Amino acid sequence: MQLTRVDDRVQVVTGTNVNWILVTDGEAVTLVDAGYPNDAKALLASLDAIGRRPGDVQAVLLTHAHLDHMGGIPALRARHDVPVLTGEEEARHARREYVEQITPLEMLAQCGTRAGRRWVRQTLAAVLPKASMSIADVTGVPAGVPLDLPGGPVPVATPGHTRGHTAWLLPSSGVLLTGDALVTAHPLSRLGTRPQLLPDVFNEDRAEMVASLEAVAHLPADTVVPGHGPHHRGSLASIVAEAVAGPAGD
Numbered sequence: 001m002q003l004t005r006v007d008d009r010v011q012v013v014t015g016t017n018v019n020w021i022l023v024t025d026g027e028a029v030t031l032v033d034a035g036y037p038n039d040a041k042a043l044l045a046s047l048d049a050i051g052r053r054p055g056d057v058q059a060v061l062l063t064h065a066h067l068d069h070m071g072g073i074p075a076l077r078a079r080h081d082v083p084v085l086t087g088e089e090e091a092r093h094a095r096r097e098y099v100e101q102i103t104p105l106e107m108l109a110q111c112g113t114r115a116g117r118r119w120v121r122q123t124l125a126a127v128l129p130k131a132s133m134s135i136a137d138v139t140g141v142p143a144g145v146p147l148d149l150p151g152g153p154v155p156v157a158t159p160g161h162t163r164g165h166t167a168w169l170l171p172s173s174g175v176l177l178t179g180d181a182l183v184t185a186h187p188l189s190r191l192g193t194r195p196q197l198l199p200d201v202f203n204e205d206r207a208e209m210v211a212s213l214e215a216v217a218h219l220p221a222d223t224v225v226p227g228h229g230p231h232h233r234g235s236l237a238s239i240v241a242e243a244v245a246g247p248a249g250d
């Protein structure tokens with residue numbers, strides 16, 4: 001686990017090739033995403049590292065219902081029953097009314113390269129034996145309406161990676177938590193560390209991702225905190241332009 005301070009109220013934590021974000025307001029915390037199932041210990045340790053407890057978490061916000069972003073939620077909720085919120089469409093995904101996730105066969109196909117084999121090994125270790133889960137009582141929230149939670153997060157519809165993918169704007173920090181709509185690195189990317197889209201094997205609809213990003217490029221943010229890779233500062237418009245202009249990652 002690696003903990004990086006973005007500003008006084010926003011810390012990004014990196015678990016198994018994936019980030020979650022702790023947004024504080026006094027003692028209270030908003031958690032955004034929760035790592036893989038086997039990142040649960042690291043998730044709890046990250047709260048401890050900033051002097052907070054599970055009971056200080058007011059809500060978990062999900063960018064999307066992939067296992068590497070919601071895996072730690074049951075362990076947190078076993079200690080403190082906390083609501084889980086995401087965009088209205090993504091809530092259906094979190095309830096597993098349908099599944100949009102890389103399949104075992106698609107994972108296997110990554111084993112043709114050394115980096116791919118390493119990623120598959122790390123991913124299986126981070127997931128098994130909890131390779132499927134759902135959140136039956138997730139709450140869907142409408143896009144654009146700020147929540148009364150630490151950081152005043154605003155859900156931003158960014159479909160494409162998944163149908164209901166939801167980024168979160170933290171207006172007072174000028175931070176956009178982009179989840180997997182825009183990342184800055186990934187073990188399967190050949191683009192190194194820079195704003196980019198995830199390789200297409202992970203995405204439901206790349207064209208929709210690009211349209212989503214272009215639609216949010218005007219938001220008042222000068223820092224992007226992605227689901228994968230380090231946070232990145234700069235005008236959101238230029239970060240988006242760099243990501244969508246880049247070559248496809250696979």
Ligand SMILES: [Zn+2]
Binds near residue numbers: 068180228
């Ligand atoms: Zn992810």
